[in-house]
Amino acid sequence: MTLLNDPARPSTSAPEPAEGPGAPAGAPRARTLGAYVRAYVALCKPRVIELLLITTIPVMFLAAGGVPPLWTAAATLVFGTMSAASANAINCYIDRDIDREMRRTRRRPLALEQVTPRGAITFGVVLGAGSTVGFWLAVNALSALLSLSAILFYVFVYSLVLKRRTAQNVVWGGIAGCMPVLIGWAAITGTLDWPPLVLFGVVFFWTPPHTWTLAMRYREDYALAKVPMLPVVATERRVALESVLYTWATVLTSLALWPVAGTGPVYPAVAGVLGAVILFEAHRLLARTASSGGVHLRPMRFFHLSNVYLALLFTAVAVDPLLPWSG
Template identity: 50%
Template sequence: MTAIAGPRVDRVRTRSGRATVAAYVSLTKPKLVELLLVTTLPAMMLAAGGWPGTGLVLATLVGGMLAAGAANTINCWYDRDIDRLMSRTRDRPIPSGVIRPRNALVFGVLLAWVSLVLLGLFTTPLATALAAAAVLAYSVLYTMVLKRRTHHNTVFGGLPGAAPVLIGWAAVTGSLDWPALVFFGIVFCWQMPHFWALASRFRYDYFRAGVPMLSVVAGPVSVGRQSVAWAWGTLVVSLLMVPVTPQLGWTTGIATLGLGAWYVAESHAWLNRIKAGVPDRPMRLFSVSITYMTLLSIALVADVLV
């Protein structure tokens, strides 16, 4: 019996250890972190006019990943009460009891500290300061102050959401310039239809949790119209990328125009479905938004390399 029980206990402990690690990783919202980092590398390559160096890229991406993961972890710690009320979030590690709130908070603070040390050692003071500001803006200003108080929370949350662009540029140059600010504007505007589509899909969850998202306090038509306006804003700002960035050419010009038109068309299609009273399928716009940002980032990188 002893010979059998030992390996079984070891296997159980291994599975338990892996599950715990996976739970801590999930606190960082890795899919969201991945989407944010998609914009960091193009910004770095635009700043460098090519490949900025493997060491700098790794330090910036890892540091940015840890900073975003820290902000998301603190968000999960603070929102654990409302996460229990929402079907989309009730299985997260804290409300499900897998990770204790205090441990999650310590983990988030530790991630933030490591990220800033890494960025401070291997990038620039401005990039480090921007990362620190982004963590504070998302975890404190957005999560603790604005999210439960105003439906404008998404707009304020879009500022740290677009910060990886500025961090990536500053990591290379130690300063900011117009291409970085325009790219920041694209990502900022892009986030509104992206997140409002998701919030519309889960509007009842937010209503039950008492979170005043736009999809809760405004009618569907209003949400759709504002999403259309921000999609147009994304297109208009994106058309400035080529004029302010000498190293970009016709590849990016065609990509920004085509992808922006697609994003606008899909936002109008969502609004039209809402007005028609048919299933509005907000997640279709959500999916298109992810593809839009991914393809735009690829186009920027390709243009710089070519």
Template identity: 50%
Template sequence: MSMITERPVPGRTPGVTERPASAPRVKARRDRMAILRAYVALTKPQIVELLLVTTVPTMIVAAGGWPDPLTFAIVLVGGGLAGGAASALNCYIDRDIDELMRRTKRRPLPANTITPRAVLIFGLTMSVVSVVLMAAFTNWLATALTAASIFYYDVVYTLWLKRRTPANTFWGGVCGAAPVLIGWAAVTGGLSPMAWALFAVVFFWQMPHFYALAIKYKDDYARAGVPMLPVVRSMKRVNFEIVLYTVLTLAASLVAWPLGLGLVYGVTAIVMGAVFLGEAVRLAYRSRTDETVKPMRLFHMSITYLTVVFMAVAVDALIAG
């Protein structure tokens, strides 16, 4: 049996492995990447993406084709910053309840990845930048709507309504649908019946969309003391509202059809509306007797519905243009 001996190296203690000089730099780089990912997570990119899914087609309809490139770019950037700012400030305000909920306890603030002060500065800075961009390159109405939507979401909804009333989702739907009005106003300088009809589609859509999520995380909201409808009302009441607002979503989409949209949109709105309503009815019917029914199926279906319907809005407008 042979024994391999290590040749002594000057300046190195025998038996001790020397740590590569690059290790501290690698760790620092990983830390920076973790912080960068945390800042991105604060903006809730999936929500911002949904906001832009409704804003872009609305601008195309408002312009009767592709809008002015500068206006288009400013609304995308300014709107994205506004949505990210509102989400970051929401995380700052809700940091006390986020750490109590399984769904949110890994967010940057509960996980102590970023300090609350840094998040507050980040959110306020993005808010100012988004409003300044809109003011400099669009018009007063689009700018006012942008500022109002940030204020409404963070102060009226997050700080006040969310913790005090089961109607929080309904009233919170105003800021969720505001990007439609912002996009229209940025292009035209005003608001038309078509803008309000598309606003109504997104507004009513939010109830079945978010109620499905609230059913899934009912225990989380109860633990945090947030009076979401599934926490404080019976499933019969929740199911009724899901079906009711799905019907209103479909109705609003049909109201938009004769206001300037064509056959592509009309057929898409009817077909997707029927599928969406069928899924809402299915959840309402099955949840009466089956506690294992999966509400997230409706949640994901609602995202597909909104995306496809607003894609049809854009296609129809481009065909007509």
């Protein structure tokens, strides 16, 4: 259930030499209990999970028309976190060979041999099974099935099929990262409806430009690892142009929530302002590809702004139902 390729954090394990081919010289290897715990937590990609929760929680407010039931919300967050951690850990197992090649990922636990491949895959499968059973028993069957389908899609469709074979990998692979909005809605209502499908579309269109601008920054890494991200196989101008088109689709889809969900005036106002800002930055990136020849392109400006855009947009989704004049 992951949305993006997160910038890896430096390891904080005890500084003992790593062993095995591909490990960076002087890389720390887990030896103490605390180091093992940190290594397994890193397998879960916590910063990716944070972004997924940003989309899950507000949808529960929207589905409940206010504050959702505390127990249901807490169970959804716990088992949703386990589900996302499962997909991320299994992804680390699958990608352990290319993670050793990329500067951005070479300090992940498997690349540093802080965790064994068997330990990582076992950890991921146990988390996935636990999250599915937890959703089924503590929330409802639909949320359990959606959670399991997100894990399976991310592992088998994105990680094993799409990622290393097509430049459209994050377009269709990003479907797994859209699932939390459906899970959040299903957890409260036990059904699906048009509002979560619209928000599913928002995350779906948001994911490619968000990920492509990160890949522009780390283009050499992906090329070295032979991962055909769009910035590896296409010109910067084409990447920027497609990012503009997907950003327009994101903004227009976000505005469609207003009539579909019957929100109050706060959400469309926030969506309109945020949309104008993110579109301005997307068009500026495109203009720079034409005028600077790639010099001072600064794609990470769009990447970081897109994080802020999604967080604030979904905050508006959560706040709007709490206001007295909300529809």
